[in-house]
Amino acid sequence: MAPRKLFLYVAGQTPKSLAAIANLERICAEHLPGQYEVEVIDLRKNPKLAREHSIVAIPTLVRELPVPLRKLIGDLSDTHKVLVNLGIGSSA
Amino acid sequence: MSKHQGISKSPTGIDGFDDLTLGGVPTGRPTLVCGSAGCGKTLFATTFLIHGARDFDEPGVFVTFEERPGDIVSNVASLGFALNKLVDDQKIAFEYIALDRSELEEAGDYDLEGLFLRLESAIDAIGAKRVVLDTIESLFSVFSNEAILRAEIRRLFDWLKDKGMTTVITAERGDGTLTRQGLEEYVSDCVILLDHRVQNQISTRRLRIVKYRGTAHGTNEYPFLIDQDGFSVLPVSTLGLNHKVFEDRISSGIPDLDNMLAGGGFHRGSSILVSGVAGSGKSSVAASFAEAACAAGERALIFSFEESADQSVRNMKSLGIDIGQWIKSDKLRFVATRPTFYSLEMHLAVLLREVTRFNPSLVVLDPVSCFTESGDRLEIQSMLLRMIDFLKGHGVTAVFTHLMHSQDGQRVETDAGLSSLMDAWILLLNREVGGEFNRELYLLKARGTAHSNQVREFIMSHEGIKLVPPYLGESGALTGSARKNEESKSRRAEVRRRADILRAQQQLEQKRRRAKAQMEALQAELDADEIELKAITDDESEYLRQAAADKVDIERSRKS
Numbered sequence: 133m134a135p136r137k138l139f140l141y142v143a144g145q146t147p148k149s150l151a152a153i154a155n156l157e158r159i160c161a162e163h164l165p166g167q168y169e170v171e172v173i174d175l176r177k178n179p180k181l182a183r184e185h186s187i188v189a190i191p192t193l194v195r196e197l198p199v200p201l202r203k204l205i206g207d208l209s210d211t212h213k214v215l216v217n218l219g220i221g222s223s224a
Numbered sequence: 225m226s227k228h229q230g231i232s233k234s235p236t237g238i239d240g241f242d243d244l245t246l247g248g249v250p251t252g253r254p255t256l257v258c259g260s261a262g263c264g265k266t267l268f269a270t271t272f273l274i275h276g277a278r279d280f281d282e283p284g285v286f287v288t289f290e291e292r293p294g295d296i297v298s299n300v301a302s303l304g305f306a307l308n309k310l311v312d313d314q315k316i317a318f319e320y321i322a323l324d325r326s327e328l329e330e331a332g333d334y335d336l337e338g339l340f341l342r343l344e345s346a347i348d349a350i351g352a353k354r355v356v357l358d359t360i361e362s363l364f365s366v367f368s369n370e371a372i373l374r375a376e377i378r379r380l381f382d383w384l385k386d387k388g389m390t391t392v393i394t395a396e397r398g399d400g401t402l403t404r405q406g407l408e409e410y411v412s413d414c415v416i417l418l419d420h421r422v423q424n425q426i427s428t429r430r431l432r433i434v435k436y437r438g439t440a441h442g443t444n445e446y447p448f449l450i451d452q453d454g455f456s457v458l459p460v461s462t463l464g465l466n467h468k469v470f471e472d473r474i475s476s477g478i479p480d481l482d483n484m485l486a487g488g489g490f491h492r493g494s495s496i497l498v499s500g501v502a503g504s505g506k507s508s509v510a511a512s513f514a515e516a517a518c519a520a521g522e523r524a525l526i527f528s529f530e531e532s533a534d535q536s537v538r539n540m541k542s543l544g545i546d547i548g549q550w551i552k553s554d555k556l557r558f559v560a561t562r563p564t565f566y567s568l569e570m571h572l573a574v575l576l577r578e579v580t581r582f583n584p585s586l587v588v589l590d591p592v593s594c595f596t597e598s599g600d601r602l603e604i605q606s607m608l609l610r611m612i613d614f615l616k617g618h619g620v621t622a623v624f625t626h627l628m629h630s631q632d633g634q635r636v637e638t639d640a641g642l643s644s645l646m647d648a649w650i651l652l653l654n655r656e657v658g659g660e661f662n663r664e665l666y667l668l669k670a671r672g673t674a675h676s677n678q679v680r681e682f683i684m685s686h687e688g689i690k691l692v693p694p695y696l697g698e699s700g701a702l703t704g705s706a707r708k709n710e711e712s713k714s715r716r717a718e719v720r721r722r723a724d725i726l727r728a729q730q731q732l733e734q735k736r737r738r739a740k741a742q743m744e745a746l747q748a749e750l751d752a753d754e755i756e757l758k759a760i761t762d763d764e765s766e767y768l769r770q771a772a773a774d775k776v777d778i779e780r781s782r783k784s
Contacts, residue, residue, distance in 0.1 A: 143337040152332070175338060179345040182338045186322050189367065190337035205367075206332030213331040 135169040138218075139194040141187045144176040148207045152191035155208035163215055231438045234282070234354070234390045237275025238268065239456035239577065244442045245433065249414055254381050254391040256411040258403045259418030263429060264450050265394040267303075268418065269356040270296060271455045272392050274305050276354045277315035282390070284354035285317045285346045289362035293318035303454045317346045323366040330368060336376040340383065347387065355384060355391040361405050381410050402434065413437050419445070428567040431457050447573045458573035468493065468619055474586070477516030477545075478509070480691030481650075484667050486674035490648055492585070493619045494671070495612050497642055499626040500652030505663055505684055506625040507531065509650065510588045511540050511547060512689060513623045518550040522585040525557050525578060529594045533558035544688045557582050563594040568607045571595070576614055587615055591625040592642070605642075612645055647671040652682065655703070662704035665691055681707065 140156055142149035153172055160168050175182045175190070185194065189205040195218060204217050233247030242248045249255040249272070257265050273284040288296060296318070297307045310316040319342055346352070360377065367373050384391045393411060398404035408415055415434040420427060430445040448457040473489035475482050482489040490496055496513070498506045507530075514524035528536060536558065537548040550556035559578055566574060579587060589611075595604050608624075615622045626642060643649060649668040654661050663682035667675045680691035681703040694701040695710045702710050 141338065143341060146337075148333055148335065155332070175341050179341045182342045183319070183345070187338040188321055188323060188336055188342075188363075189334045189339075191334060192338065201327055203328045204331050205328060206330050206334040209332035213329065217329045217331070 135166055136195070136197050138168045138170045139185075139196070140170060140172045141175055141182070141185070141190065141192045141194065142172060143190045144174065146190075149191050151207040151209065152193070155211070155214075156193065159208065159211055159214050163211075164218065168218070233439070234276070235280060236268075236272040237279055238271050238454075239458075240446070240448070241431070241457040244446060244457060245436060246440060249390060249392065250436075250438075251390050252388040253385055253413040254393055254411045255414040255416065256393050256395060256403070256408055257416045257418065258395045258397055258408070260397040260420060263397075263418040263420040264448070264455060265418060266291065266296070266358050267300070267450060267455050268416075269358050269392045269394055270300050270305075270307075273316060273354055273356050274300065274307060274310065276390075277310050282353035283315045283317075283350040284356065285319055285343065285350070285352045286356045286358070287319045287321060287343060287346075287360075288358050289321045289323065290359055293320050303452060305454070314350045317350050317352070319343060319346045321362075323362065325366050328366060334369075334372065336363075336373075336380070339376075340380065343380075347389070353388075353390060355389045357391065357393045359394045359396060361395050361403070361407065364405050377407070378410050408434075418448075423567065426564060426567045426570075428570050447567075447569045449570065449573060449577065456577055458576055468617075470619060474513075474621055475516040475520065476509070477512035477514075477519075478689045478691065480680065480689075481509075481665070481667075484676040484678075484680070484691070485670055490621070490670070491672060492621055493616055494647035495616065495622040495624065495645065496648040496650065497624050497626055497646040498650045498652065499628050501628050501654050504652035504654045505682060505689075506627070506652060507536070507590050508540065508543060508684060508689060509652070510590050510623045510625050511536060512543075512545060513621075514556060514586060514588050515540070515545050515547050515550065517584075517586040517621075518547070518555040521555075523555055523557075523582060524550070524586040524588065525559065525582050525584040526588040526590065527575060527578075528558065528560045528588075528590050529563045530591065532560045542686060543684055544686050557584070568595060568603055572607050572611055575611060579615070579618065579620065584620060586621045586623065588623045589625070591627050593625075593627040608642065609645060643669075648673075653679075657702075657704060658706050660704050664694075664703060 138156070138160075140152060142152060156170055160170060173181060175187065181187070187194075191205065191207060193204040193208065193214075195202040195204075202217050204214060208214050231253075232251045233245065233249065234251045235242045235248040257268050259265050270286070273286055276282040276284050286293070286296070291299075293311075297311070300307050307316065311318065321339065321342070343355070347355070360380075363373055363377070364370070381391075381393075393407065395403035395405070395407045397417075398406075402408045402415065402417060412435075414436045417432045417434050419430045419432065421430065422428075429448050429450065431448045432445045433441045433443065446457050448455065470492035472492050473482075473485075473487055474492050475489045498509050500506050511526070514526055517524040526536070531539070533551065537546075537551070540547050547556055551558060557578070559574075561571075561574070563571070575587075575589075592608060595607070612622060624642070624646070646669070648670040651666045651668045653664040653666065655664060663684070664679050665682040666679045667677075679694060679701055681694050683690045683692055692707075694703045695707040696702075
């Protein structure tokens with residue numbers, strides 16, 4: 133199975149954004165090796181995307197597939213919640 | 225911004241609201257508009273934005289959390305706002321913040337920077353000066369971390385203020401608080417409360433300015449209206465008794481009635497009460513006032529609480545008065561509503577708005593008595609008083625009709641103590657005499673004008689309204705067929721009397737001629753006698769002369 137894409141929307145180099153990136157990378161490496169590919173999108177550089185993907189909170193992690201679409205907001209410090217929402221155990 | 229100059233204000237373009245706040249909402253600051261569901265918050269905000277973009281060259285961003293932009297566009301389209309065009313022209317931008325709780329999960333610390341970024345790019349894209357947030361409270365149902373949310377909302381308001389955005393924020397009314405989420409804490413500059421109350425099954429919308437820092441403002445509750453013309457606030461207050469006075473007269477449309485007043489007609493700007501029992505012709509008299517105003521090239525406004533416009537046009541046609549033509553040429557406007565359609569306050573407000581917009585010189589309220597059923601006496605009186613004050617203040621002649629329930633004797637009083645407020649009072653009576661009802665008109669009062677004290681018979685026919693002086697005979701004033709009867713009786717008597725005189729004159733003439741003839745005969749006799757006498761006297765003198773001559777002859781012969 134090809135790795136699925138995760139989008140992480142951040143706004144500049146804020147502590148929350150940096151924490152989210154670090155947390156996500158850690159979780160993917162530890163719990164979901166090879167399942168997901170992470171793309172970090174900086175909305176400060178491209179604000180239009182916030183509207184297109186209807187992002188309000190920062191940081192937001194979007195899992196488009198498998199459906200249903202999932203949005204996870206926050207710095208992803210709650211590992212358990214991240215795993216639950218990325219569908220560990222149910223789809224893997 | 226210095227305190228001395230006061231704060232600057234941005235007009236909302238909402239009828240009445242800008243007057244009330246002496247200019248509008250505070251420029252560059254947030255204004256909170258709160259109220260319960262369906263009380264017009266979104267419309268207030270939309271109107272603010274549209275007027276800004278269209279009339280004041282201040283583009284705006286509409287941030288909607290609830291309704292879709294398409295819905296908002298079609299909602300206000302019914303009010304005549306072409307929001308679509310403004311969006312196409314880049315005068316207004318929508319930012320639809322669609323939030324779905326079900327697809328959102330929280331895992332750690334976050335902020336609402338995404339919202340800020342979106343708002344910022346929308347503001348920058350069209351160079352916005354105004355922002356609407358409708359309804360930001362929706363965020364509370366999506367994000368569960370209230371501490372973050374509150375901090376972010378406070379930051380958002382501060383951020384908007386820093387950017388100099390004149391912002392309108394809508395919020396739902398809470399139990400015992402102005403807003404459900406206590407947003408009034410964050411907005412300290414201007415708070416407006418919209419209210420929607422139902423009393424006696426009649427709803428009234430009201431607006432109150434709870435707080436407006438740094439400026440004077442009206443503190444009362446003001447009724448406001450949402451109808452096909454949008455959102456209008458109606459500052460209704462008593463103006464006092466300092467209205468202008470007019471010397472010129474206006475016609476009632478009934479020449480006979482005008483003639484009853486010394487100077488011909490009623491004073492402009494006076495309030496005229498037309499009262500009478502059912503079917504006495506009140507509405508017709510009132511409509512005739514309106515038609516006279518239109519015929520004089522002025523504008524008239526009729527508020528009818530019983531008849532529709534078409535019905536009135538038809539009815540007046542039967543009197544030979546065509547008010548339809550004036551409606552067509554926009555000289556006459558007809559506003560027909562049921563008294564129970566609005567509350568008293570609302571009726572007043574609607575009247576004021578229509579008068580302000582149409583700018584008529586004459587207003588008819590037909591009838592005012594219908595209000596007595598929809599409120600208490602004091603309220604009605606106060607409403608009418610304010611109505612009269614308002615109309616007088618604008619130099620508008622007001623004609624009120626009033627349905628009386630009885631016309632017994634001297635007890636012609638009006639329910640709401642109207643009479644003392646009125647400058648002129650036309651009383652219409654409908655009296656039964658000899659098996660028929662006849663209409664009568666009486667000018668009970670006309671301030672500042674000498675007027676006839678007579679009761680006139682009031683006749684409506686296809687030739688219009690006529691006032692006929694009643695027959696004043698030994699048996700009092702008579703009307704209707706009694707009058708006609710009495711009139712023909714006196715006409716007959718007159719003919720007979722004339723004939724009598726003529727006969728007497730002829731008799732005298734004959735007598736005179738006879739006498740003259742006799743006199744001539746006697747004269748002739750006398751003349752004859754005189755001739756006789758003269759002959760005798762002549763003979764006598766001849767005899768005497770002869771005798772004298774003879775005597776002389778005799779004496780002469782004796783001597784010789």
